Amino acid sequence: MKKILQTSCLSLCILGLVLSLGIVANAQTPAPAAPAAAAPAAAPLPAADSELKDAAGKAPSTADLAKGDPGGTLTGTISDVPAADSKAGVTLPDVGNQVGQNKIAVNFVWTLITGFLVMFMQAGFAMVESGLCRVKNANHTYMMNFFVYTCGLFAYWILGFAIQMGGAAGNGNLGGLQPLASEHAVTLFGKTWGLFGQTGYFLSGHTYDVGVMVIFLFEMVFMDTALTIVTGACAERWKFATFAVSSVIMGAITYPIYGNWAWGAGWLSQLGSNLGLGKGYCDFAGSGVVHAVGGMTALAVSLIIGARIGKFNRDGSSNPILGHDISAVLIGCFILAFGWFGFNPGSTLGASAAGNLRIGTIAVDTMLAGCTGTLGAILYMWAFKGKPDASMSGNGLLAGLVAITAPSGFVSSFGAAVIGLVAGLLVCVSCAFVENFMKVDDPVGAISVHGTNGLWGVLSIGLFADGTSNYGGAWNGVTGSVTGLFYGGGASQLAAQLVGISTLMGFVFTLSFVINLGLEFFMGQRVSVETELAGLDLPEMGQLGYPEFVFRPEPVYSGD
Amino acid sequence: MAANKQQGSYFGLFLAGATVLCAGFAFYDSGTGKALLAIGALGVIGSMFGYLGIKPLEGKTALKDNPLGMKLIGAAVCLLGWLLTLAGLHITDSTGGRIVFALLGIGVSFVGMAFILPAAFNKHAVWKGESGAGERTGIATGKPSMEQLR
Numbered sequence: 001m002k003k004i005l006q007t008s009c010l011s012l013c014i015l016g017l018v019l020s021l022g023i024v025a026n027a028q029t030p031a032p033a034a035p036a037a038a039a040p041a042a043a044p045l046p047a048a049d050s051e052l053k054d055a056a057g058k059a060p061s062t063a064d065l066a067k068g069d070p071g072g073t074l075t076g077t078i079s080d081v082p083a084a085d086s087k088a089g090v091t092l093p094d095v096g097n098q099v100g101q102n103k104i105a106v107n108f109v110w111t112l113i114t115g116f117l118v119m120f121m122q123a124g125f126a127m128v129e130s131g132l133c134r135v136k137n138a139n140h141t142y143m144m145n146f147f148v149y150t151c152g153l154f155a156y157w158i159l160g161f162a163i164q165m166g167g168a169a170g171n172g173n174l175g176g177l178q179p180l181a182s183e184h185a186v187t188l189f190g191k192t193w194g195l196f197g198q199t200g201y202f203l204s205g206h207t208y209d210v211g212v213m214v215i216f217l218f219e220m221v222f223m224d225t226a227l228t229i230v231t232g233a234c235a236e237r238w239k240f241a242t243f244a245v246s247s248v249i250m251g252a253i254t255y256p257i258y259g260n261w262a263w264g265a266g267w268l269s270q271l272g273s274n275l276g277l278g279k280g281y282c283d284f285a286g287s288g289v290v291h292a293v294g295g296m297t298a299l300a301v302s303l304i305i306g307a308r309i310g311k312f313n314r315d316g317s318s319n320p321i322l323g324h325d326i327s328a329v330l331i332g333c334f335i336l337a338f339g340w341f342g343f344n345p346g347s348t349l350g351a352s353a354a355g356n357l358r359i360g361t362i363a364v365d366t367m368l369a370g371c372t373g374t375l376g377a378i379l380y381m382w383a384f385k386g387k388p389d390a391s392m393s394g395n396g397l398l399a400g401l402v403a404i405t406a407p408s409g410f411v412s413s414f415g416a417a418v419i420g421l422v423a424g425l426l427v428c429v430s431c432a433f434v435e436n437f438m439k440v441d442d443p444v445g446a447i448s449v450h451g452t453n454g455l456w457g458v459l460s461i462g463l464f465a466d467g468t469s470n471y472g473g474a475w476n477g478v479t480g481s482v483t484g485l486f487y488g489g490g491a492s493q494l495a496a497q498l499v500g501i502s503t504l505m506g507f508v509f510t511l512s513f514v515i516n517l518g519l520e521f522f523m524g525q526r527v528s529v530e531t532e533l534a535g536l537d538l539p540e541m542g543q544l545g546y547p548e549f550v551f552r553p554e555p556v557y558s559g560d
Numbered sequence: 561m562a563a564n565k566q567q568g569s570y571f572g573l574f575l576a577g578a579t580v581l582c583a584g585f586a587f588y589d590s591g592t593g594k595a596l597l598a599i600g601a602l603g604v605i606g607s608m609f610g611y612l613g614i615k616p617l618e619g620k621t622a623l624k625d626n627p628l629g630m631k632l633i634g635a636a637v638c639l640l641g642w643l644l645t646l647a648g649l650h651i652t653d654s655t656g657g658r659i660v661f662a663l664l665g666i667g668v669s670f671v672g673m674a675f676i677l678p679a680a681f682n683k684h685a686v687w688k689g690e691s692g693a694g695e696r697t698g699i700a701t702g703k704p705s706m707e708q709l710r
Binding site for chain 2: 154155158159162189201202204237239240241244245248252271275277299303304305306307309311312313314316433437438439440490491492494495498499501502503505506507509510513514517521522523524526527528529530531532539540541542
C-alpha cells in the first residue's frame with residue numbers, strides 16, 4: 001500500500017513539475033510581435049501610454065539583469081513585451097496583443113503536454129495487454145501495440161483528421177481554428193445536421209496552421225487509444241497483416257466518423273441546438289468517442305475471429321488462460337492512470353480562459369473514479385470469488401477511468417466517486433457476461449473495460465452532471481451548463497446521451513463488423529492452427545519475445 | 561504459412577493505394593484529383609485481391625464455417641436499433657417519448673450483438689467439438705491442458 005501511495009505521489013509530482021516547467025518556460029519566452037494587421041484598430045489612451053512609458057523607465061536595465069536574478073523578481077517585465085514601433089515604445093495595443101498571445105500560448109502548451117501524456121499511454125496498453133497474454137505471444141502483442149501507433153497516425157494524417165475535425169472551427173482556446181471550417185451537412189426536417197469534415201487531408205493547404213497542428217496532435221493520440229483497445233481483445237490469434245489493415249481503416253474511417261458527430265460539429269453535438277435535447281450529446285474526453293468506439297470494434301472483431309484454442313470446453317464452460325506477467329499488467333495500469341491526467345484535464349484544450357480553471361476538479365475526479373473503480377472490482381472479486389484478483393483489480397482501475405472520461409468535465413467529486421464505483425462492479429459483471437453468456441473470448445477484458453464502461457460513462461453525464469461547469473457560458477452552442485437528471489436538469493440531457501449510446505451500439509458496431517467481415521473474406525482474420533499453438537511470436541514476428549524461456553510441449557491439435 | 565513477403569508487399573500496395581485515394585479526395589475538384597481517386601481505389605482493390613489470392617496458402621484456422629445469413633441478420637438487427645432511435649427523434653417531440661424510442665433502439669441493438677451474432681458465430685464453433693477435435697486435444701475435457709496452463 002505504501003509503495004502504491006509513493007508511486008502515485010511520484011507520478012503527480014512529475015506531472016506537476018512537467019506542467020509547471022512547460023508553462024513557466026513558455027511564459028518567460030518573449031513572443032514575437034504580432035503582425036500589424038492583427039493589432040486592434042482603437043487608438044491607445046494617452047494616459048495609459050504615459051503609464052506604460054513610466055513602467056518601461058522603471059524596468060530593470062541590462063546592467064541589472066547582467067548581475068543575475070536569483071529571486072526571479074527582475075525577469076519578465078514590460079521590457080519583454082515587444083513593441084510594434086520601437087520609437088514609440090510599448091503601447092496599450094502591444095500589451096493587449098501580448099496578453100492574447102500569452103493566453104493562446106498557455107493553452108497550446110497545456111494541450112500539447114497533455115497530448116504527450118496520452119501518447120505515453122500506448123506504453124501502458126502494451127504492458128497490460130502483453131502481460132495478460134502468454135509468453136509465447138509476447139512479441140506479437142507488443143508489436144501490435146507498437147505498430148498500431150504508426151498505422152493509426154498515418155491513417156489519421158491522410159484522411160481521418162479531415163473527416164473528424166474538418167468542420168470543427170470556432171474553438172477560441174486554440175485561436176479559433178478557422179482553417180477547419182468545412183463540414184458536410186444535410187438538411188432534414190428543416191434542420192441542418194453535420195455529417196463529416198472536408199478539410200485537413202495531409203494537413204495541407206490552409207490547415208498548415210499552428211492551432212490546427214496542436215489539435216491534430218491531441219486528437220491523434222486519442223484516436224490511437226481507441227485503436228489499441230482492439231488489439232487486446234483479439235490478442236493471441238489475430239493475423240498481423242489483417243490487424244494492420246483493420247487498424248488503418250479504423251483510424252481513417254470508423255473512429256473519425258463518430259468523432260466528428262460528437263466533437264467535430266456533427267449531428268450528435270447538434271441535438272441540443274436542433275431538437276432541444278440538453279446541450280446536445282456530451283462527451284467531455286471520450287468515454288464514447290474513444291473507449292466505446294474501441295470497445296464496440298473489439299467486440300465486432302472478437303466475434304469474427306473466434307475464441308482461442310482451449311478457451312471453451314465442449315459444454316460451453318470456460319477455462320482461465322493466465323497471462324505471463326502480472327507485474328507488467330499492474331505497472332501498465334499505473335502508466336495508464338498517469339496518462340489519464342492528460343486525457344481528461346487536457347480535454348479542456350486550454351488552461352487559460354473559458355472556464356478552464358476547472359482542470360483541477362477534472363484531475364481530482366479522474367483520480368477518484370480510478371480509486372473507487374479499483375475498490376469496486378477488488379471488493380467484488382474478494383466477496384464473490386474469494387481473492388482480490390490482481391488482473392481484475394487493474395481492470396477495475398481502468399474501468400473507473402474509462403467511465404469518468406466523458407463526465408469528468410461536468411461532475412463533482414462525489415459524482416465521480418459513484419461513477420467509478422459502479423464501473424468497478426460493472427466490469428466484473430460484464431466480463432462474466434461476455435465470457436460465459438456470449439462465449440466471446442477477450443483475453444484482456446477490453447470489451448468490458450472500454451465498451452461497457454464507455455457506454456456507462458456516456459450515460460452517467462445525463463444523471464450526474466451538476467450544472468456548475470462553465471466553459472465560456474455554453475456547450476455545443478447551447479447556452480448554460482450541462483446538467484443531469486439528479487441535479488435538476490430534467491431528462492433532456494439523458495435523452496441526448498441515450499441517442500449517443502444507441503449510435504455507438506447500432507451504427508459504430510455495425511460499421512466495424514461489416515468492415516472486418518469484409519477483411520475476413522479477403523484476408524482472413526485469424527492465424528493458422530499451427531501458428532496459434534506454437535505461439536505467434538516466431539511464425540508472425542520471426543522472433544521470440546523471451547528467447548531464453550523454455551517452452552513446454554504443446555498438445556496435439558487434430559481438428560479437421 | 562505465417563507472415564510472409566507477399567503479405568508485406570500487399571500491405572505496401574494497400575498503404576500506397578490508400579494514400580493516393582485520399583489525395584484524390586483532397587483534390588477532388590480537379591481532374592487530377594479524380595484521376596488520383598481512381599488510381600488509389602485500384603491500388604486498394606488490387607491489394608485486397610492479392611491477399612485473397614494468398615489466403616488459401618496460409619493454413620487451416622481453428623474456425624469453422626458458420627451461417628453467413630445469420631451473421632448479416634445480426635448486423636441488420638443492430639443497425640435497426642439505431643434507426644429506431646433516429647426515427648423516434650422525428651416521430652415525437654416529447655423528451656419522454658424520445659427516451660422510450662432510444663431505449664427500445666438500444667435494446668434491439670443489444671439483442672443483435674449479444675444474442676444473434678454470438679449464436680451465429682458459435683453455431684459450429686470448434687470448441688463444441690463436433691469433430692472431436694477438442695476431446696482429442698484434451699481441450700474439451702474440462703481439465704486444463706498444457707496449452708491452457710501456459
